Each structure stands twice: as C-alpha cells, then as structure tokens.
Amino acid sequence: MATIYDVAELAGVSPATVSRVFNGTSVSDEKVAAVRDAAAKLSFTPNRTARTLRRQSSEVIALVIPDIENPYFTEMARGVEDVASEAGYSVVLCNSDAQVEKEATYLRIAIAEHMSGIIIATADESTNLDSILATGRPVVAVDRSTTYDIDGVVMANRAAGTSATKNLIDAGYRRIAYIGGPEHIDTAAERAAGWRTALTTAYPDLDLSGLQRFETFRVDGGRAAMEELLALPEPPDAVVAGNNLIGVGAIQVLTEHGLTPPEVGVAVIGSLPFTTLSPSAVTVVRLPARHMGVTAARMLLERIKGDKQPARTVVLRNEVQSASPRV
Amino acid sequence: MATIYDVAELAGVSPATVSRVFNGTSVSDEKVAAVRDAAAKLSFTPNRTARTLRRQSSEVIALVIPDIENPYFTEMARGVEDVASEAGYSVVLCNSDAQVEKEATYLRIAIAEHMSGIIIATADESTNLDSILATGRPVVAVDRSTTYDIDGVVMANRAAGTSATKNLIDAGYRRIAYIGGPEHIDTAAERAAGWRTALTTAYPDLDLSGLQRFETFRVDGGRAAMEELLALPEPPDAVVAGNNLIGVGAIQVLTEHGLTPPEVGVAVIGSLPFTTLSPSAVTVVRLPARHMGVTAARMLLERIKGDKQPARTVVLRNEVQSASPRV
DNA sequence: TTGAAAGCGCTAACAG
DNA sequence: CTGTTAGCGCTTTCAA
Numbered sequence: 001m002a003t004i005y006d007v008a009e010l011a012g013v014s015p016a017t018v019s020r021v022f023n024g025t026s027v028s029d030e031k032v033a034a035v036r037d038a039a040a041k042l043s044f045t046p047n048r049t050a051r052t053l054r055r056q057s058s059e060v061i062a063l064v065i066p067d068i069e070n071p072y073f074t075e076m077a078r079g080v081e082d083v084a085s086e087a088g089y090s091v092v093l094c095n096s097d098a099q100v101e102k103e104a105t106y107l108r109i110a111i112a113e114h115m116s117g118i119i120i121a122t123a124d125e126s127t128n129l130d131s132i133l134a135t136g137r138p139v140v141a142v143d144r145s146t147t148y149d150i151d152g153v154v155m156a157n158r159a160a161g162t163s164a165t166k167n168l169i170d171a172g173y174r175r176i177a178y179i180g181g182p183e184h185i186d187t188a189a190e191r192a193a194g195w196r197t198a199l200t201t202a203y204p205d206l207d208l209s210g211l212q213r214f215e216t217f218r219v220d221g222g223r224a225a226m227e228e229l230l231a232l233p234e235p236p237d238a239v240v241a242g243n244n245l246i247g248v249g250a251i252q253v254l255t256e257h258g259l260t261p262p263e264v265g266v267a268v269i270g271s272l273p274f275t276t277l278s279p280s281a282v283t284v285v286r287l288p289a290r291h292m293g294v295t296a297a298r299m300l301l302e303r304i305k306g307d308k309q310p311a312r313t314v315v316l317r318n319e320v321q322s323a324s325p326r327v
Numbered sequence: 328m329a330t331i332y333d334v335a336e337l338a339g340v341s342p343a344t345v346s347r348v349f350n351g352t353s354v355s356d357e358k359v360a361a362v363r364d365a366a367a368k369l370s371f372t373p374n375r376t377a378r379t380l381r382r383q384s385s386e387v388i389a390l391v392i393p394d395i396e397n398p399y400f401t402e403m404a405r406g407v408e409d410v411a412s413e414a415g416y417s418v419v420l421c422n423s424d425a426q427v428e429k430e431a432t433y434l435r436i437a438i439a440e441h442m443s444g445i446i447i448a449t450a451d452e453s454t455n456l457d458s459i460l461a462t463g464r465p466v467v468a469v470d471r472s473t474t475y476d477i478d479g480v481v482m483a484n485r486a487a488g489t490s491a492t493k494n495l496i497d498a499g500y501r502r503i504a505y506i507g508g509p510e511h512i513d514t515a516a517e518r519a520a521g522w523r524t525a526l527t528t529a530y531p532d533l534d535l536s537g538l539q540r541f542e543t544f545r546v547d548g549g550r551a552a553m554e555e556l557l558a559l560p561e562p563p564d565a566v567v568a569g570n571n572l573i574g575v576g577a578i579q580v581l582t583e584h585g586l587t588p589p590e591v592g593v594a595v596i597g598s599l600p601f602t603t604l605s606p607s608a609v610t611v612v613r614l615p616a617r618h619m620g621v622t623a624a625r626m627l628l629e630r631i632k633g634d635k636q637p638a639r640t641v642v643l644r645n646e647v648q649s650a651s652p653r654v
Numbered sequence: 655t656t657g658a659a660a661g662c663g664c665t666a667a668c669a670g
Numbered sequence: 671c672t673g674t675t676a677g678c679g680c681t682t683t684c685a686a
Contacts, residue, residue, distance in 0.1 A: 003679055014657045048439040049380045050679035053662045069401050081422055090436055093420035095408055109417055112375040251603035274601040276578035330663055341673045377663030380678045
C-alpha cells in the first residue's frame with residue numbers, strides 16, 4: 001500500500017502537499033497535477049484509519065436496528081444509506097436483534113471506531129444512551145422514541161392505530177381485535193391506544209377484554225396471537241396487526257383456518273412488500289419507512305456539521321390503503 | 328476519552344502493561360487488577376482506530392450484497408453476523424444495489440479501513456476484485472461464482488431449477504415457463520439450464536421459445552415477465568420463478584388475473600418468508616440462505632487466521648417443499 | 655502556496 | 671513480567 005510519502009517523493013513535493021491535494025485546500029495547479037499523477041501511478045488510496053485517528057472522527061455513521069430481517073427496517077436502511085452515501089458517508093448496519101446487550105456492544109464499537117453519528121431504533125425502553133451521548137456524538141432515534149433529549153423521527157402511531165381500526169369499523173366489522181408488539185415499546189403502546197380509542201368510540205358497550213394481545217413484533221408473534229384469538233369462545237370478526245410481520249403471521253393463520261381475509265377483516269399497520277395477496281383484501285396503513293430513514297439521515301448529517309438547535313421530533317404521516325368493501 | 332496513558336498513570340504501570348491487559352498477554356495478577364480498576368474508573372474504551380492503524384488490520388469484515396431489501400440476502404447477513412460476532416468481529420453491511428461502481432466504492436473503503444476480509448455477492452460478472460485481492464485480503468464469494476480463484480459458497484442452482492420444474496411436471500403441468508434473473512448472472516443462467524433440461528427431457532417436442540424470460544431479480548421483474556407470459560397467444564400453464572422476489576411478482580400478477588396458484592402452477596426457487604399464501608399452493612425450493620452466510624463467514628475467518636489451503640467452493644443442497652397435488 | 659514537524663492512541667520489538 | 675521507545679499514515683499548526 002502506497003502512502004502519502006511515496007506519492008510525495010514521486011511527485012517531488014512534501015507529504016503535506018499531498019494531503020492538501022486530497023483534502024481540497026489550496027495547492028498550485030502544477031503540483032496538483034503532479035500529485036494526482038503520482039497517486040494514480042502508485043494506485044494510492046488514502047488510509048482512512050490514519051485520517052480518522054488524526055481527525056478524531058470518521059465519515060461513518062452507525063445504524064442500529066432491532067431486526068435486520070424485517071423489511072420495514074431494511075427499507076429504512078435504504079433511505080439512510082442513500083442520503084449518507086450521497087454526502088460521502090458510509091453506513092454500518094448493526095443488528096441488535098432486540099437485545100440490549102448486543103446493542104450496547106455496537107454502541108461501544110461506534111465510539112471506539114470514532115463513528116461520527118448514530119441512528120438508532122432502540123431495542124428496548126431500557127436502552128442506555130448515556131455513554132454515547134457523553135462523547136458528544138449526535139444520535140437520532142428512529143421509529144421508537146426515547147427518554148433522552150435527542151432528535152427523533154417517528155410514525156404517527158396512534159393515528160395509524162385509529163385509522164386502521166376505523167377502516168375496519170366502516171367496513172362493518174365489530175369485534176375487532178388488536179395484536180401488537182411488546183407493551184413496553186412505545187410504538188406498540190401508541191398503536192394499541194389508537195385502536196382502543198377508535199373501537200370504544202364506535203362501540204362504547206363492546207367488551208375489549210381478551211381482544212388485545214401483546215406479542216413480539218415478528219411473524220411467529222402474529223401467528224401465536226391469532227391462534228389464541230381464534231380459539232376464543234367468541235372469536236373476533238376482524239383484527240388489527242400492530243406491524244407488518246404480525247400481519248403476515250395473522251393472515252397466514254387465518255388462511256390456514258380457511259378464513260381468507262375479507263371473511264375475517266384484517267388491517268395491517270405497515271406495508272407488506274412481499275405478500276401475494278390480492279391487494280384489495282387487506283387494509284394497509286402504509287408507513288413511510290424509507291422516508292423515515294431519509295429524514296433521520298438528514299437530521300444526523302446536520303448535527304454532525306454542527307447544527308445546535310434544540311432537539312426536534314419529526315412525526316411522519318401515514319397513508320391508508322383500504323381493502324375493498326366487504327361483500 | 329481516556330487513553331491507555333491515563334489508565335497507566337492511575338494504575339501506576341506503563342502504557343504497555345495496560346495494552347497487554349487488554350490483549351491477553353501475561354501480566355501479573357495484581358497489575359491486571361489495578362489496570363482493570365483504573366480503566367473502569369475512567370470508563371476507558373480502547374481506541375480501535377489507533378489499534379487498527381498500528382496493527383494494520385481490524386476486526387471488521389465487509390459483507391457486500393446487491394440488494395439489502397431482499398430477504399434472501401438479509402437472511403444470509405444474519406448468518407454471517409452470528410458467526411462473526413461470535414468470533415469478536417463486526418460486520419459492515421454494504422449495499423451495492425447491483426451497481427458495479429457502488430460496489431467498487433465499498434471495496435475501496437474496505438481496503439482503506441483495513442477491514443480484514445470481504446464476503447461478496449457480486450453485482451455483476453464484471454466485478455473487479457483485482458485490487459482487493461492484491462492487498463492479500465481474503466475474499467469469499469457467496470451466491471454467485473466469480474472467475475477468480477477464491478473461496479465460494481453457492482447454491483445447487485442447476486439442481487434447484489431441475490427440481491422446481493420436475494415438481495411441476497409431476498403435478499401435471501406441461502407448458503412451464505421460466506422467469507429468471509439477468510442472463511449474465513451465473514445463478515440465473517444455471518437455474519434456467521436446470522429448467523430447460525428437465526422440461527426438454529420430459530417433453531422433447533415442446534417448443535420452449537417464448538417461455539423463457541430474463542428479468543431483474545426483483546418483484547417488478549417478476550410482474551413484468553408474468554404479464555408478458557399471460558399475454559402470449561398460448562400462455563403457459565405453469566411457471567418457475569428464478570428467485571423469491573420474481574416469485575412474489577409473478578404470483579401477484581396471477582392473483583390479479585384471478586389465476587390463483589394451483590390453477591396456474593407455480594414453483595419458486597427461494598423461500599417466501601413473508602407471504603400469506605396457503606403453504607400448499609406453491610412449490611418452494613428452499614435455499615439455505617442463513618446457512619450460506621454461516622459457511623461463508625466460517626471460511627473467511629479461517630482464511631483470516633492464515634489458512635492457506637487451495638480455494639474451495641461449497642455447494643449447498645436445497646430442499647423442495649412441494650405444493651399439494653393439483654385437484 | 656509550501657514544508658517541517660509534532661502528534662492522534664495504540665502495539666510490538668527490545669531491553670532489562 | 672515489565673518499561674522504553676519507535677513508529678502505523680495522516681492532518682495541521684507554524685514558519686517561511
């Protein structure tokens with residue numbers, strides 16, 4: 001690997017000049033040319049590690065998510081990546097697997113590797129951001145809010161819960177169950193609150209007990225909860241799924257029981273990019289995951305550049321795509 | 328940020344001793360204790376950048392994939408990550424977006440950041456690995472084979488094409504189309520070859536012209552091709568999808584046309600983790616993506632540790648999950 | 655505009 | 671077992 005010294009020697013200049021050429025500070029045209037020539041001849045690539053050590057920061061941002069296999073998060077990652085790479089930053093994707101310890105490890109690595117910022121969808125409400133914040137690095141929370149005073153981008157979760165439920169109500173369903181993620185994740189709690197409000201407003205006398213399930217935000221969570229609901233003495237006639245994967249699990253179980261969607265109403269909070277369902281069978285509250293990633297990345301980049309305004313939280317609107325009316 | 332000098336001073340030892348404590352070389356028990364104490368007091372985290380610069384290698388491996396939104400690749404990433412983090416390595420996920428230029432950028436970063444190895448599913452047959460190989464870094468190819476003499480892990484692609492097709496033949500279909508990825512990607516070509524062999528063996532007089540489509544390995548590719556096939560004067564009565572996303576697209580279009588699967592036979596090469604189809608409607612050739620990631624990571628780690636045996640290629644067997652027989 | 659020189663924080667000889 | 675010391679390759683004052 002050629003170093004800046006090799007290039008300097010070949011170009012007949014000082015190492016400092018080579019550095020300047022690669023960092024865009026003023027150097028005479030001839031020397032620029034000479035340096036570029038020499039660099040090309042030696043196929044020189046600046047050593048980022050050395051630069052990082054010297055500068056105490058690197059053009060890398062960490063994106064920490066709880067489930068890399070969830071298309072919702074990969075779609076978000078796409079958004080982050082597009083903005084970041086546009087700005088010359090690379091993105092390190094870290095999968096916390098919804099475990100606080102794994103997450104802590106990645107946070108430690110982010111510090112030790114001098115990464116310049118973090119975008120994080122926390123694993124848990126117990127995620128500790130103290131040490132990372134103590135280093136002064138900007139952190140943007142996505143998808144889930146935190147108790148810290150930092151920038152955030154979230155979905156309109158309560159509204160999502162409400163519109164999903166209302167949609168089902170308008171379609172004529174009544175006993176509408178809700179399957180959400182872990183209760184202590186605010187995203188899940190908010191969506192559940194939206195469901196409860198919509199339902200009790202429409203049917204004040206409906207007994208909600210047994211109709212609400214908290215599960216993992218995964219396909220198996222949706223499956224388990226749906227099986228339970230179906231086993232109820234008085235099963236629901238519709239269900240709101242708290243996220244995309246729960247929706248998939250619930251629909252799978254319904255299908256297996258011969259209850260293909262409009263028969264039991266289904267509304268899913270989150271898109272189902274890879275379903276093969278007829279698009280009109282299920283109500284989908286689209287969550288703009290890519291947009292969330294884009295927004296978070298932009299905010300982070302501004303902070304990295306030194307923006308000092310008070311912490312902001314952006315709430316992203318969602319869009320309901322109704323199922324066709326029940327026949 | 329505390330440095331080893333701060334820790335050394337507080338612990339009353341030399342910086343070298345601190346370094347030794349954190350790298351597991353022999354230090355007397357008392358000093359180890361003193362150092363650990365001091366480190367804890369200062370909440371010291373070793374600076375990885377400095378270590379990397381000094382050691383000329385870091386415990387980071389790059390995983391370069393063409394589509395981060397494809398569950399096949401994220402499942403693989405999971406496998407890589409599990410093995411890597413077990414061994415104390417972190418994984419940087421790089422999305423080449425099937426573009427050779429983006430891929431080249433990431434490869435350059437991998438060098439410049441001293442990453443110790445690369446696992447890559449190449450974007451294209453024109454991917455150039457020369458410079459990365461010139462640095463002596465181990466590279467493992469996954470999913471797609473390359474022209475380089477390096478380790479690889481691939482699926483039994485031709486066999487996958489054959490069994491998918493045979494399965495459909497056994498179910499009584501005859502005009503079986505094939506929708507695959509770009510012809511110049513060997514994965515796609517091999518699967519197509521398997522389809523062709525199976526079909527011409529069973530029906531030597533069948534005219535295959537028009538029945539074969541090369542598209543992008545994405546949902547829209549599957550959709551477009553399926554629409555074309557359906558518009559044929561003599562449309563196929565079944566279709567083999569060359570990967571999971573193409574399968575999703577094809578099934579979507581069929582559903583929209585009222586031709587739900589067993590009506591038109593469908594076999595998909597690759598799993599459909601998020602479909603809501605009744606599992607018995609479609610034949611799935613399961614590709615062990617996670618296992619591919621695990622295998623690749625293990626091979627890479629061995630190479631990093633200095634394994635010098637000749638390049639190996641591992642071919643992973645797949646497992647067919649048949650649709651129920653046509654009624 | 656350019657060069658000399660001093661580190662960034664760590665590791666690895668080399669002595670002791 | 672432990673300390674001293676010389677860099678890894680780069681950036682960035684400070685002078686010229």
